[in-house]
Amino acid sequence: MEALRAEMFEEICPSSLLPFRIGSDKWAGLVLRCLEDGPRRYSELRVPLARISPKMLTQSLRALERDGFVSRVQDDRRVTYALTDLGRSLLGPMRAFCDWAEDHWDELLDARES
Amino acid sequence: MEALRAEMFEEICPSSLLPFRIGSDKWAGLVLRCLEDGPRRYSELRVPLARISPKMLTQSLRALERDGFVSRVQDDRRVTYALTDLGRSLLGPMRAFCDWAEDHWDELLDARES
DNA sequence: AGGGGTGGTTACCGATTGGATACCTTGGTA
DNA sequence: TACCAAGGTATCCAATCGGTAACCACCCCT
Numbered sequence: 001m002e003a004l005r006a007e008m009f010e011e012i013c014p015s016s017l018l019p020f021r022i023g024s025d026k027w028a029g030l031v032l033r034c035l036e037d038g039p040r041r042y043s044e045l046r047v048p049l050a051r052i053s054p055k056m057l058t059q060s061l062r063a064l065e066r067d068g069f070v071s072r073v074q075d076d077r078r079v080t081y082a083l084t085d086l087g088r089s090l091l092g093p094m095r096a097f098c099d100w101a102e103d104h105w106d107e108l109l110d111a112r113e114s
Numbered sequence: 115m116e117a118l119r120a121e122m123f124e125e126i127c128p129s130s131l132l133p134f135r136i137g138s139d140k141w142a143g144l145v146l147r148c149l150e151d152g153p154r155r156y157s158e159l160r161v162p163l164a165r166i167s168p169k170m171l172t173q174s175l176r177a178l179e180r181d182g183f184v185s186r187v188q189d190d191r192r193v194t195y196a197l198t199d200l201g202r203s204l205l206g207p208m209r210a211f212c213d214w215a216e217d218h219w220d221e222l223l224d225a226r227e228s
Numbered sequence: 229a230g231g232g233g234t235g236g237t238t239a240c241c242g243a244t245t246g247g248a249t250a251c252c253t254t255g256g257t258a
Numbered sequence: 259t260a261c262c263a264a265g266g267t268a269t270c271c272a273a274t275c276g277g278t279a280a281c282c283a284c285c286c287c288t
Contacts, residue, residue, distance in 0.1 A: 019142075019181055021135040027278080028133075042235055058236065059126070067133055068225025077285075079235065086221050089134070093210040100207045107200050108275060111182025140246075156265050167247060172266065191255075193265065230288090237282075244275070252267070258260085 001038045014082035017108065020097055022090065023069070027052050027060045029088070032087065035070065039045065039082035115152045122148070122162035131222065134188055136204065137183070141166050141174045143208065146197070149184065150205060153196035 004065070009030055027049065034045055049057060064070035069087030073077035074079050074082060083091075100109070124143055136143035141163065145162050148159055156171070163171060175195060178184040181203030197205075215222070 019137050019183070020207075043233080053279095054236065055278090056276065059276090066225065068169050069133070079218060079233090080235090086218060086225070089214065089218060093134075093207070093214045094186060095208040096207040100203065104200060104203060111180065111200070157263080167249090168266065169248090169268090170246065173246090191264090231286100233286085234284085235282100238280085240278090240280105242275105242277090245273085247272085248270090250268085250270105252265100254264085255262105256264105257262080 004034055004048045006039065006047050006050065017112070018101060019108070020093055022097075023060065023075055024058070024063050024067070025060055027056060027095055029094065031057070031060050031064060032069065032083070032090065035081060035083045035087070037093065039073070039080040039106070041078060041080050116156055118148055118154065118162045120161050120164065131226070132215060133222070136208055136211075137174070138177050138181070139170070139174055141170055142178055143193050145171070145178060146183065146201065146204065146208065149195060149197045149201070153187070154195040155192060155194055159195070 022032060030049060030052075034040055034048060043060075045057060046052075046054070052060075061070060061072070062065065064087070065072055068084055069090060071084050072080050073082065136146060144163060145159065148154060148162060156175075159169070159171060160166075166174075175184060175186070178201070179186055182198055183204060184195050185198050187196065
């Protein structure tokens, strides 16, 4: 499993432009995408999500855990977060939306400008 | 085109349970669904969306208009709202999510309870 | 003993969201 | 003339969201 890249979400401003949101808070969708390839540690998540305060990252993770999308596992003094089956099942519809966003990005920008 | 039923969203509490949101505000997704079958008037929308204050309904409509998902048409002293092509293109991914929600509703409830 | 990394928590504060309620304008109807 | 429906606005208020910054406990390493 590759390390998460710091630039993964570099220019993304999820709440202000995208017309949809995954999870109950602003960042949950990005967290889910970070977990696609396998379990990650808190400090790993902070790399691409550097612009999220630790407070909000914790809050997102707790909410995702409460909703059953993510499991928090404490193993040999390390904490890892992983998608549950339920969380994984969200990835399909999520991808449908991301594809839509790519396809209609220009139209979105046009609409916002006028 | 059939009239919208008052019970259309009867027991739905979109923000508190569904783990996704369409549009930038709480109600926009429901508004879009109301427009699926064709143009509707403000007062028509208020029937299934009776629990939304007029202020919020207006706000949702304005946001959807600004984003290019809905067009507001004033014809012979009546106002109608209709999906634009862009708005209609959202219905596909939306439906993917609604199907997901139906399939996993029980798991969602279970997760929330514990 | 001291320093650093991991995985957070807490307090504080301003901005934003959303709800309730009352009100308004225009035009039609009785 | 009075009233009514349509399509909203205006105002006020409470709750929530999200950011900054500081702090903390535990463990490891030197």
